[in-house]
Amino acid sequence: xxxxxQTPKHLVMGMTNKKSLKCEQHMGHRAMYxxxxxxxxxxxxxxxxxxxxxSINESVPSRFSPECPNSSLLNLHLxxxxxxxxxxxxxxxxxxxxxxxxxxxFGPGTRLTVT
Amino acid sequence: xxxxxxxxPDLILQEGANSTLRCNFSDSVNNLQWFHQNPWGQxxxxxxxxxxxxxxxxxxxxxxxxxxxxxxxxxxxxxxDSGVYFCAEKNSGGSNYKLTFGKGTLLTVNP
Numbered sequence: 085x086x087x088x089x090q091t092p093k094h095l096v097m098g099m100t101n102k103k104s105l106k107c108e109q110h111m112g113h114r115a116m117y118x119x120x121x122x123x124x125x126x127x128x129x130x131x132x133x134x135x136x137x138x139s140i141n142e143s144v145p146s147r148f149s150p151e152c153p154n155s156s157l158l159n160l161h162l163x164x165x166x167x168x169x170x171x172x173x174x175x176x177x178x179x180x181x182x183x184x185x186x187x188x189x190f191g192p193g194t195r196l197t198v199t
Numbered sequence: 200x201x202x203x204x205x206x207x208p209d210l211i212l213q214e215g216a217n218s219t220l221r222c223n224f225s226d227s228v229n230n231l232q233w234f235h236q237n238p239w240g241q242x243x244x245x246x247x248x249x250x251x252x253x254x255x256x257x258x259x260x261x262x263x264x265x266x267x268x269x270x271x272x273x274x275x276x277x278x279x280d281s282g283v284y285f286c287a288e289k290n291s292g293g294s295n296y297k298l299t300f301g302k303g304t305l306l307t308v309n310p
Contacts, residue, residue: 117296125302126300127300129297129298139296172240174242181289181296187230187244188232190243192239192240193242
Protein backbone atom coordinates (compact mmCIF):
# COMPACT_ATOMS: atom_id res chain seq x y z
CA UNK A 85 0.00 0.00 0.00
CA UNK A 86 1.65 3.22 -1.16
CA UNK A 87 -1.00 5.63 0.06
CA UNK A 88 -0.93 8.70 2.24
CA UNK A 89 -4.35 10.07 3.15
CA GLN A 90 -5.25 13.57 4.30
CA THR A 91 -8.38 15.12 5.74
CA PRO A 92 -10.13 17.37 5.11
CA LYS A 93 -9.73 17.97 1.36
CA HIS A 94 -10.84 21.58 1.70
CA LEU A 95 -10.97 23.88 4.72
CA VAL A 96 -12.19 27.44 5.08
CA MET A 97 -11.45 29.11 8.40
CA GLY A 98 -11.58 32.53 9.93
CA MET A 99 -8.56 34.17 11.47
CA THR A 100 -9.79 33.45 15.01
CA ASN A 101 -10.63 29.78 14.42
CA LYS A 102 -8.73 26.72 15.59
CA LYS A 103 -8.66 23.76 13.21
CA SER A 104 -6.53 20.68 12.56
CA LEU A 105 -5.28 18.93 9.46
CA LYS A 106 -4.80 15.17 9.62
CA CYS A 107 -2.52 12.79 7.76
CA GLU A 108 -2.22 9.01 7.89
CA GLN A 109 0.11 6.50 6.25
CA HIS A 110 0.29 2.71 6.49
CA MET A 111 3.55 2.13 4.64
CA GLY A 112 5.60 1.55 7.78
CA HIS A 113 7.50 4.78 7.19
CA ARG A 114 9.10 6.42 10.24
CA ALA A 115 9.60 9.87 8.70
CA MET A 116 6.65 12.18 8.06
CA TYR A 117 6.53 15.68 6.65
CA UNK A 118 4.34 18.76 6.33
CA UNK A 119 4.75 20.97 3.27
CA UNK A 120 3.07 24.21 2.24
CA UNK A 121 2.54 24.96 -1.44
CA UNK A 122 1.46 28.27 -2.92
CA UNK A 123 0.11 28.55 -6.45
CA UNK A 124 2.69 28.09 -9.22
CA UNK A 125 5.45 27.25 -6.72
CA UNK A 126 7.06 23.99 -5.61
CA UNK A 127 6.23 22.59 -2.17
CA UNK A 128 8.10 24.17 0.76
CA UNK A 129 9.09 22.03 3.71
CA UNK A 130 7.60 23.06 7.06
CA UNK A 131 8.23 20.21 9.52
CA UNK A 132 9.85 16.77 9.65
CA UNK A 133 9.12 14.06 12.18
CA UNK A 134 11.48 11.12 12.55
CA UNK A 135 10.51 8.23 14.84
CA UNK A 136 7.64 10.40 16.13
CA UNK A 137 9.99 13.17 17.26
CA UNK A 138 10.19 16.61 15.67
CA SER A 139 13.42 16.63 13.69
CA ILE A 140 13.16 19.77 11.57
CA ASN A 141 11.17 22.98 11.96
CA GLU A 142 11.86 25.29 9.02
CA SER A 143 11.30 28.43 11.09
CA VAL A 144 7.53 28.07 10.83
CA PRO A 145 5.40 30.58 12.80
CA SER A 146 3.99 29.23 16.06
CA ARG A 147 0.42 29.55 14.77
CA PHE A 148 1.22 26.20 13.07
CA SER A 149 1.69 23.43 15.62
CA PRO A 150 2.56 19.91 14.45
CA GLU A 151 1.90 16.73 16.36
CA CYS A 152 2.81 13.09 15.70
CA PRO A 153 0.64 10.91 17.98
CA ASN A 154 2.06 7.64 16.60
CA SER A 155 4.09 6.29 13.71
CA SER A 156 1.10 6.38 11.31
CA LEU A 157 -0.48 9.72 12.14
CA LEU A 158 0.55 13.33 11.71
CA ASN A 159 -1.52 16.36 12.64
CA LEU A 160 -1.11 20.05 11.97
CA HIS A 161 -2.95 22.30 14.41
CA LEU A 162 -3.86 25.74 13.12
CA UNK A 163 -4.66 28.79 15.24
CA UNK A 164 -4.95 32.51 14.52
CA UNK A 165 -3.92 32.11 10.89
CA UNK A 166 -3.49 34.98 8.46
CA UNK A 167 -4.96 35.24 4.95
CA UNK A 168 -1.46 34.73 3.52
CA UNK A 169 -1.46 31.25 5.07
CA UNK A 170 -4.02 30.19 2.47
CA UNK A 171 -2.32 27.43 0.48
CA UNK A 172 -2.27 23.73 -0.31
CA UNK A 173 -0.90 21.77 2.66
CA UNK A 174 0.72 18.48 1.74
CA UNK A 175 1.71 15.61 3.99
CA UNK A 176 4.38 13.12 2.96
CA UNK A 177 6.14 10.09 4.37
CA UNK A 178 9.32 8.18 3.65
CA UNK A 179 11.79 5.77 5.09
CA UNK A 180 14.30 7.37 7.41
CA UNK A 181 17.44 8.30 5.42
CA UNK A 182 19.91 5.43 5.45
CA UNK A 183 17.18 2.84 6.10
CA UNK A 184 16.38 2.22 2.44
CA UNK A 185 15.56 4.06 -0.80
CA UNK A 186 14.77 7.64 0.14
CA UNK A 187 11.50 8.19 -1.71
CA UNK A 188 8.83 10.53 -0.40
CA UNK A 189 5.16 9.74 -0.96
CA PHE A 190 2.64 12.56 -0.82
CA GLY A 191 -0.99 12.76 0.23
CA PRO A 192 -3.64 14.52 -1.87
CA GLY A 193 -3.38 17.70 0.19
CA THR A 194 -5.72 20.01 2.08
CA ARG A 195 -6.64 23.22 0.30
CA LEU A 196 -6.86 25.84 3.06
CA THR A 197 -8.50 29.23 2.72
CA VAL A 198 -8.19 31.73 5.56
CA THR A 199 -10.82 34.49 5.50
CA UNK B 200 22.15 23.08 -0.51
CA UNK B 201 21.73 21.58 -3.93
CA UNK B 202 20.34 23.74 -6.77
CA UNK B 203 17.83 22.20 -9.18
CA UNK B 204 17.10 23.75 -12.56
CA UNK B 205 14.16 22.51 -14.63
CA UNK B 206 13.42 23.21 -18.27
CA UNK B 207 11.35 24.21 -20.05
CA PRO B 208 9.19 26.15 -17.57
CA ASP B 209 6.12 25.82 -19.80
CA LEU B 210 5.23 23.41 -22.60
CA ILE B 211 2.12 23.22 -24.78
CA LEU B 212 1.52 20.10 -26.85
CA GLN B 213 -1.12 18.66 -29.11
CA GLU B 214 -2.43 15.28 -28.05
CA GLY B 215 -0.22 12.54 -29.45
CA ALA B 216 3.00 14.54 -29.42
CA ASN B 217 6.18 13.52 -27.59
CA SER B 218 8.18 15.69 -25.19
CA THR B 219 11.33 15.74 -23.08
CA LEU B 220 11.67 17.51 -19.75
CA ARG B 221 15.05 18.12 -18.16
CA CYS B 222 16.52 18.69 -14.71
CA ASN B 223 20.06 19.86 -14.01
CA PHE B 224 21.64 19.60 -10.58
CA SER B 225 24.45 21.55 -8.95
CA ASP B 226 25.58 18.64 -6.79
CA SER B 227 25.70 14.84 -6.85
CA VAL B 228 22.50 12.95 -7.63
CA ASN B 229 21.62 10.12 -5.28
CA ASN B 230 17.86 10.12 -4.63
CA LEU B 231 16.21 11.74 -7.62
CA GLN B 232 12.44 11.66 -7.88
CA TRP B 233 10.07 12.82 -10.65
CA PHE B 234 6.53 13.85 -9.71
CA HIS B 235 3.42 14.84 -11.62
CA GLN B 236 1.11 17.29 -9.87
CA ASN B 237 -2.34 17.02 -11.37
CA PRO B 238 -4.76 19.96 -11.57
CA TRP B 239 -6.32 18.91 -8.24
CA GLY B 240 -2.97 19.25 -6.47
CA GLN B 241 -2.07 15.61 -5.95
CA UNK B 242 1.67 14.95 -6.24
CA UNK B 243 2.03 11.59 -7.92
CA UNK B 244 5.31 9.66 -7.80
CA UNK B 245 6.44 8.91 -11.33
CA UNK B 246 9.96 7.62 -10.83
CA UNK B 247 12.58 7.15 -8.17
CA UNK B 248 15.65 7.17 -10.40
CA UNK B 249 19.05 7.99 -8.87
CA UNK B 250 20.72 6.54 -11.96
CA UNK B 251 19.98 4.64 -15.15
CA UNK B 252 16.76 4.39 -17.14
CA UNK B 253 13.28 3.32 -16.14
CA UNK B 254 10.07 3.01 -18.13
CA UNK B 255 6.45 2.98 -17.06
CA UNK B 256 4.01 2.84 -19.96
CA UNK B 257 4.31 5.99 -22.06
CA UNK B 258 6.69 7.59 -19.59
CA UNK B 259 10.36 6.94 -19.18
CA UNK B 260 13.18 8.63 -17.30
CA UNK B 261 16.94 8.63 -17.54
CA UNK B 262 19.38 9.96 -14.95
CA UNK B 263 23.05 10.48 -15.79
CA UNK B 264 24.39 10.95 -12.29
CA UNK B 265 27.99 11.61 -13.41
CA UNK B 266 26.77 14.58 -15.46
CA UNK B 267 24.18 15.67 -12.90
CA UNK B 268 21.07 15.68 -15.06
CA UNK B 269 17.87 13.75 -15.55
CA UNK B 270 15.38 13.57 -18.41
CA UNK B 271 11.69 12.66 -18.38
CA UNK B 272 10.21 11.48 -21.68
CA UNK B 273 6.50 11.56 -22.36
CA UNK B 274 5.39 9.80 -25.53
CA UNK B 275 2.00 9.95 -27.28
CA UNK B 276 0.83 12.59 -24.80
CA UNK B 277 -2.77 12.64 -23.59
CA UNK B 278 -4.82 15.45 -22.07
CA UNK B 279 -4.58 13.68 -18.71
CA ASP B 280 -0.80 14.27 -18.80
CA SER B 281 -1.47 17.96 -18.22
CA GLY B 282 -0.20 19.42 -14.97
CA VAL B 283 3.11 20.36 -13.40
CA TYR B 284 6.10 18.06 -13.47
CA PHE B 285 8.65 18.40 -10.68
CA CYS B 286 12.00 16.79 -10.15
CA ALA B 287 13.48 16.72 -6.65
CA GLU B 288 16.73 15.63 -5.05
CA LYS B 289 17.59 15.05 -1.41
CA ASN B 290 20.12 17.41 0.16
CA SER B 291 23.36 15.63 1.02
CA GLY B 292 24.25 18.13 3.70
CA GLY B 293 23.08 18.50 7.30
CA SER B 294 19.33 18.54 6.52
CA ASN B 295 19.31 14.97 5.30
CA TYR B 296 15.52 14.83 5.13
CA LYS B 297 15.13 17.82 2.87
CA LEU B 298 14.07 17.44 -0.74
CA THR B 299 14.96 20.32 -3.02
CA PHE B 300 12.43 20.73 -5.82
CA GLY B 301 12.90 22.34 -9.18
CA LYS B 302 10.48 25.11 -10.11
CA GLY B 303 8.51 22.70 -12.27
CA THR B 304 7.45 22.37 -15.90
CA LEU B 305 3.82 23.28 -16.59
CA LEU B 306 2.60 20.94 -19.31
CA THR B 307 -0.63 21.60 -21.20
CA VAL B 308 -1.83 18.94 -23.62
CA ASN B 309 -4.57 20.13 -25.93
CA PRO B 310 -7.07 17.77 -27.60
